Amino acid sequence: MVTSKNCIIRLSRYKNALYRLLSLGFLKVFSETLADEVGVTASQVRKDFSLFGISGNKKGGYQIEALLNKLSSILGKDKLQKVIVVGSGHIGTALMKYKGFEKEGIKITAGFDIDPAKCNKSGTVPVLPIGELKDFVKNDAIKIGIIATPDIAAQQVADLMFEAGIKGILNFAPIRIKSPQDSIVNYVNLELELENVIYFVNALNKPLSLSKDSA
Amino acid sequence: MVTSKNCIIRLSRYKNALYRLLSLGFLKVFSETLADEVGVTASQVRKDFSLFGISGNKKGGYQIEALLNKLSSILGKDKLQKVIVVGSGHIGTALMKYKGFEKEGIKITAGFDIDPAKCNKSGTVPVLPIGELKDFVKNDAIKIGIIATPDIAAQQVADLMFEAGIKGILNFAPIRIKSPQDSIVNYVNLELELENVIYFVNALNKPLSLSKDSA
DNA sequence: CTTGTTTTGTTACTTATTTCACAAAATTAA
DNA sequence: TTAATTTTGTGAAATAAGTAACAAAACAAG
Numbered sequence: 001m002v003t004s005k006n007c008i009i010r011l012s013r014y015k016n017a018l019y020r021l022l023s024l025g026f027l028k029v030f031s032e033t034l035a036d037e038v039g040v041t042a043s044q045v046r047k048d049f050s051l052f053g054i055s056g057n058k059k060g061g062y063q064i065e066a067l068l069n070k071l072s073s074i075l076g077k078d079k080l081q082k083v084i085v086v087g088s089g090h091i092g093t094a095l096m097k098y099k100g101f102e103k104e105g106i107k108i109t110a111g112f113d114i115d116p117a118k119c120n121k122s123g124t125v126p127v128l129p130i131g132e133l134k135d136f137v138k139n140d141a142i143k144i145g146i147i148a149t150p151d152i153a154a155q156q157v158a159d160l161m162f163e164a165g166i167k168g169i170l171n172f173a174p175i176r177i178k179s180p181q182d183s184i185v186n187y188v189n190l191e192l193e194l195e196n197v198i199y200f201v202n203a204l205n206k207p208l209s210l211s212k213d214s215a
Numbered sequence: 216m217v218t219s220k221n222c223i224i225r226l227s228r229y230k231n232a233l234y235r236l237l238s239l240g241f242l243k244v245f246s247e248t249l250a251d252e253v254g255v256t257a258s259q260v261r262k263d264f265s266l267f268g269i270s271g272n273k274k275g276g277y278q279i280e281a282l283l284n285k286l287s288s289i290l291g292k293d294k295l296q297k298v299i300v301v302g303s304g305h306i307g308t309a310l311m312k313y314k315g316f317e318k319e320g321i322k323i324t325a326g327f328d329i330d331p332a333k334c335n336k337s338g339t340v341p342v343l344p345i346g347e348l349k350d351f352v353k354n355d356a357i358k359i360g361i362i363a364t365p366d367i368a369a370q371q372v373a374d375l376m377f378e379a380g381i382k383g384i385l386n387f388a389p390i391r392i393k394s395p396q397d398s399i400v401n402y403v404n405l406e407l408e409l410e411n412v413i414y415f416v417n418a419l420n421k422p423l424s425l426s427k428d429s430a
Numbered sequence: 431c432t433t434g435t436t437t438t439g440t441t442a443c444t445t446a447t448t449t450c451a452c453a454a455a456a457t458t459a460a
Numbered sequence: 461t462t463a464a465t466t467t468t469g470t471g472a473a474a475t476a477a478g479t480a481a482c483a484a485a486a487c488a489a490g
Contacts, residue, residue, distance in 0.1 A: 002418075005411060008410075008414050009411055011414075030466095030467070030468090042467095044447095046467095046468065046470085047469090049468095049469085050468095056467085057467085057468075058467055059465085059468075060466095060468090075410050077413070081409075083409065090308075091309050091313065093309070094305040094306050094308070095405070099305075100405065101405075104406045168412040169412070170408055170409055174231055174315070176252075176253065182419055183416075184412055184415040184416060184419060186412050189227075191227075191315050191321065192228070193385055194298065194316070194319075194321055194385055195227045195321075196220060196227065196401055197383040197384070197385050197401050198290065198321075198359060199223050201358050201359060201382045204382070204398070204399060205382060205397065245437070246437080246438075255478095256478075258479055261440085262440085262477095262479090265438095265439060270438080271438060271439090272438075273436080273485040273487085274435085274438075274486045274488095275438090275486070276437070277438095433488100433490085434490100435486100435488080436485100436488100437484105437485090442479105442482100443478105443479080444479070445478075446475100446476080447474105447477085448473105448475070448476085449474070450472085450473070451470100451472085452469105452471100453469095454469085455468075456465100456466085458463100458466095459463085459465095460462085460463085
């Protein structure tokens with residue numbers, strides 16, 4: 001099994017780029033072209049594909065459609081993924097309304113909040129009391145959850161999610177989550193991302209040295 | 216100059232953990248403790264500090280307050296950072312309203328949108344027509360911008376930002392931005408982060424192998 | 431003052447990731 | 461059919477990142 005997060009992230013990027021190329025009318029693509037599109041080297045593309053047993057045609061490149069099927073299958077995108085969000089503050093609400101997930105086969109089926117005033121069962125994405133989370137997750141066999149609560153609540157919410165059977169969490173709260181062995185937690189920390197930009201802006205514009213890395 | 220994004224991200228994490236420890240009443244900390252708090256090894260902490268010439272006291276650990284000052288200065292957090300947001304859809308609006316930035320010394324001073332109906336000069340964060348971006352950025356000497364537009368608009372918005380003098384961008388649009396040498400673009404792609412969680416949930420729960428990595 | 435203990439700071443080692451380089455396959459042209 | 465050309469696929473080489481180990485400093489206790 002490939003366990004490098006960066007590698008998997010690149011697969012997703014390849015997939016996105018391939019959709020774009022497909023919509024522009026291309027049917028096949030060379031590693032070189034795809035690499036340019038995503039901002040990596042051609043070697044990297046071929047190596048990544050090699051790791052997953054994806055092969056193309058010597059001299060002919062890769063058939064985009066077949067490639068997309070393969071990537072989607074590897075990434076678990078061949079079936080609709082149901083996801084819940086806990087916390088209906090600014091970020092949580094934006095996520096529930098966000099259109100970008102749908103076209104990626106991700107559906108936010110419900111939100112949850114501890115504050116009854118923020119609950120609303122009749123919206124496009126219903127917001128339910130946190131007490132209903134466990135049953136909801138079990139009934140719908142949901143495996144993925146998003147935490148968009150204040151940091152004080154995050155661990156508690158995570159524990160509740162794991163108890164209910166959730167195996168993967170995307171956590172927006174700026175705190176490290178303790179999680180069971182058979183689960184995965186990814187972090188999105190907006191302050192941190194901005195801080196990082198700030199650091200590199202200062203670093204690039206102050207001294208006389210150069211850099212090219214970014215990730 | 217340190218150019219490893221991961222390393223800088225860790226510095227931010229150390230900083231956050233240190234604030235937490237300080238608020239709990241601690242005045243000094245050992246590399247071991249800080250490492251546990253952030254989820255890395257003690258060696259890593261000391262190595263990171265070593266790279267930036269940060270030193271502590273043999274047997275005595277590190278003075279939290281002095282350490283925080285040093286980290287804040289490295290990360291450019293010793294002065295208020297003004298940031299603008301372009302795109303006032305769900306994500307852009309959530310960012311403008313997001314409370315988390317303030318306590319990190321980051322202030323969103325304005326939003327911009329191409330749609331006049333979405334503009335509103337009198338909000339807490341005024342939303343201005345995109346045409347006013349250039350003057351606004353120049354007058355306020357703003358160096359950092361956030362792109363929260365649809366992907367089709369992203370490159371155009373980025374070009375406008377660079378023209379106006381912005382040097383660092385945090386980009387939420389799922390597209391690679393072409394940028395000048397002396398600038399930096401960081402990416403936040405929510406679909407991609409979720410896809411990643413989905414991959415690892417599948418990978419961890421299907422086969423008989425184990426993994427521990429997460430990043 | 432000496433001995434023992436703790437923790438840093440850094441060098442050496444290990445592991446992981448990326449790039450290089452080239453044989454093998456596929457295609458085209460003659 | 462043969463030669464020339466292009467592009468993949470993959471081991472080997474190079475780089476980067478992370479861990480381990482330990483000497484040196486700091487302190488405490490006797």
